[in-house]
Structure formats: C-alpha cells, structure tokens
Amino acid sequence: MNETRAPGGAHHHDDEALLADLGRILDLVDPPPPGLVERVQFALELEDLDVEVARWERPDHLVGVRSSVDQGTITFTVSDLTVMINLTRTGRCHRIDGWLVPAGEHGVEIRVAEHGSVSTVADEGGRFVLDEVPRGNTQIVISVAGFGHRTVVTPAVVL
Amino acid sequence: MTEAQTAEADPPWEGLHGPELFEACLLAARAGNRLAMNRLVRELTPLVWNVARGHGLDNHTAEDVVQTVWLALFSHLDRLREPKALAGWLVTTARNESQRANGRKPAPVPLTDEMAEAVVSTQPAPEAEALRTERDRRIWAAFGKLPQRCQEILRLTVLAGRAEYRAVAEVLRMPRGSIGPVRGRCLKTMRDLLDIEGGSA
Numbered sequence: 001m002n003e004t005r006a007p008g009g010a011h012h013h014d015d016e017a018l019l020a021d022l023g024r025i026l027d028l029v030d031p032p033p034p035g036l037v038e039r040v041q042f043a044l045e046l047e048d049l050d051v052e053v054a055r056w057e058r059p060d061h062l063v064g065v066r067s068s069v070d071q072g073t074i075t076f077t078v079s080d081l082t083v084m085i086n087l088t089r090t091g092r093c094h095r096i097d098g099w100l101v102p103a104g105e106h107g108v109e110i111r112v113a114e115h116g117s118v119s120t121v122a123d124e125g126g127r128f129v130l131d132e133v134p135r136g137n138t139q140i141v142i143s144v145a146g147f148g149h150r151t152v153v154t155p156a157v158v159l
Numbered sequence: 160m161t162e163a164q165t166a167e168a169d170p171p172w173e174g175l176h177g178p179e180l181f182e183a184c185l186l187a188a189r190a191g192n193r194l195a196m197n198r199l200v201r202e203l204t205p206l207v208w209n210v211a212r213g214h215g216l217d218n219h220t221a222e223d224v225v226q227t228v229w230l231a232l233f234s235h236l237d238r239l240r241e242p243k244a245l246a247g248w249l250v251t252t253a254r255n256e257s258q259r260a261n262g263r264k265p266a267p268v269p270l271t272d273e274m275a276e277a278v279v280s281t282q283p284a285p286e287a288e289a290l291r292t293e294r295d296r297r298i299w300a301a302f303g304k305l306p307q308r309c310q311e312i313l314r315l316t317v318l319a320g321r322a323e324y325r326a327v328a329e330v331l332r333m334p335r336g337s338i339g340p341v342r343g344r345c346l347k348t349m350r351d352l353l354d355i356e357g358g359s360a
Binding site for chain 1: 193197200201204205208209219220222223225226227229230231233260289290295298316317318320321343
C-alpha cells in the first residue's frame with residue numbers, strides 16, 4: 001500500500017506523536033487497578049518487614065478471575081512452605097479453614113484492613129480455623145515454627 | 160522534638176519531584192518513616208505495574224507481582240545502597256518476578272522484521288467505552304499485537320517521557336527526545352500494523 005495515498009493521511013504518525021497517543025490510551029485502558037496502591041500500603045503496615053512473600057498459586061482454570069474471592073480454596077507458596085485456606089461465608093464475615101505444609105505449630109495471624117487482626121496457632125497437623133473473620137483487604141502472616149524469626153506473609157487480597 | 164516527629168509535621172520531601180523526591184523518601188523510609196514508604200508506593204506503583212503488564216501477565220498476577228516487589232524492597236532496604244538506583248531496582252525486580260510468574264508460558268517471541276504475523280495477544284480487548292475513537296482502538300489493537308519485549312519497552316518509554324519518571328529514562332539510558340534502535344524498530348512495527356489495519360478501515 002502506498003502510504004502517501006492513504007485517505008486522510010492519518011495512517012502515519014511520527015514516533016513522538018504515536019508514543020503520546022499510546023501513553024494516553026494506556027492511562028485509559030490499563031491503569032493500575034483501583035485499590036492496588038492501598039492494598040500494597042496495607043500489606044506494608046507490618047511491624048516487622050523482615051519477611052518472605054508467598055505467591056498466590058492460581059490453578060490455570062482460574063487465571064484471569066477477579067482478585068476478590070467469595071469462597072473456595074486459595075493456595076499460597078513460598079520456597080518450602082504452602083499455605084492453603086478455604087473460605088466459608090458466614091453472614092457478613094467468613095470462616096477460614098487453613099492448612100500449612102509442612103505441618104507444625106506455626107503461628108497464624110490474619111490481618112484485615114480497618115479490623116485489626118486475629119491470631120491462632122496451627123495444630124500439630126498444620127491445621128487452623130478462625131471463625132467470624134471480617135471481610136476486606138486481608139493478609140495472612142505465618143510465624144514458622146522451629147525457626148528463630150522466620151515470617152512468611154501473603155500479598156493483601158480482597159477476601 | 161525528635162527527627163521523626165519533625166518529619167511527620169513537615170516531610171523533608173515536601174515540594175520535591177522525580178528522582179529527588181524518590182531519594183528523599185527512600186532515605187526517610189530507611190529511618191523507618193512509613194509516610195515516606197507510602198509515598199513511594201503511590202508514586203512508583205505505575206512503573207512496576209507497567210513492567211508486569213508489559214510481560215503479558217493478567218491483571219491479578221500483575222497485582223501479585225506489584226505487591227511482591229514492594230514487600231521485597233522494604234524487607235531488604237539495606238540492600239539498595241544507592242538511593243538513585245531505586246527506579247532501576249524496581250524495574251529489574253519486577254522483570255524477574257514477572258518472568259518467574261510467567262514460568263510455564265512459552266518464551267517471548269524474538270523481535271524480527273516479520274513478527275507482525277500472528278503473535279497471540281495477552282492484552283485485554285480494546286474497550287469500546289474507554290476508547291472513543293476508531294483511531295485509538297486501532298492503536299490499542301496494534302500495540303496488543305507487538306511482541307512482549309516491544310510492549311514492555313514502549314510502556315517504559317511512555318513513562319520515561321514524563322517528567323516524574325525522569326529516573327526511569329536515566330536507568331534505561333533513554334535520553335529524552337532520542338529513540339534508540341530497538342524502540343525505533345518497535346515503533347516501526349507498530350506503525351506497519353496500523354497501516355495494515357488502516358488499509359481495510
């Protein structure tokens with residue numbers, strides 16, 4: 001196709017103009033999601049930031065689903081530790097059934113934005129239950145048993 | 160009055176912009192100032208976000224990468240010896256995390272002159288509501304067909320062209336007003352895609 005004959009001549013942009021358009025379009029269609037900055041800031045409110053961050057393992061069929069979760073099982077992993085939680089709605093709150101692998105009496109703290117935190121200790125099988133956990137931006141903090149100061153945290157997610 | 164209290168009343172980064180702002184915030188964050196940390200997160204999350212999205216990650220994986228990068232920074236602040244290196248550290252760490260998250264996906268298509276063909280797009284479909292003109296929709300569609308490497312480079316180029324992200328330009332050695340060979344090729348490919356699409360419009 002001969003560019004100089006393109007109708008209206010609108011098909012060729014110089015680099016700067018194209019980059020300016022692209023910047024405007026990226027701001028419109030692909031900005032950081034609403035609430036992301038606040039979720040990061042919430043995740044950083046930990047007293048001690050000497051932590052390892054577990055990653056949210058999404059099964060392939062869930063890739064692309066929204067980051068807020070009503071119920072079901074969520075898995076986080078970091079190096080040798082796996083954190084699985086199952087959510088059950090109980091009115092305006094939910095119950096969190098958790099399982100830590102490898103098993104051990106790990107400390108578990110669940111922080112919910114603007115609702116403080118609730119804590120428990122997993123049993124020797126690595127299981128824990130927390131009832132009536134408020135919903136909202138949530139971060140799980142695990143104090144790994146048997147280590148002096150090993151702390152694993154999850155990203156803040158909307159539960 | 161302690162340093163910390165003074166800082167809260169009148170933050171030392173007040174009135175600063177760009178790299179000077181980041182440096183002042185980073186120094187304050189090292190001293191434990193949470194307001195400084197929050198300010199850095201607010202200013203620089205778009206940078207980390209664009210690196211993750213530029214690697215073709217879906218929104219939620221990209222969000223995990225953003226959180227992981229920030230937690231990694233503040234849990235190891237002592238590792239970043241030179242405050243001026245912050246933007247570069249964020250870009251590098253975001254790239255590493257994105258590649259890790261991308262682990263099971265095929266490697267990005269290398270940039271060739273013939274790449275215009277059939278690169279599977281991981282970008283969201285052009286959103287009719289947000290993009291009001293046909294031209295904007297064509298630009299977004301063409302961008303989505305670029306190889307991931309080009310998408311990331313052009314996203315960073317866009318940011319580096321903005322005053323508040325001057326530090327990005329320095330880190331990536333992208334002097335303002337100059338387009339290097341790789342970016343030039345990416346832009347040319349994008350214009351070719353626009354011409355192809357425009358031809359049938």
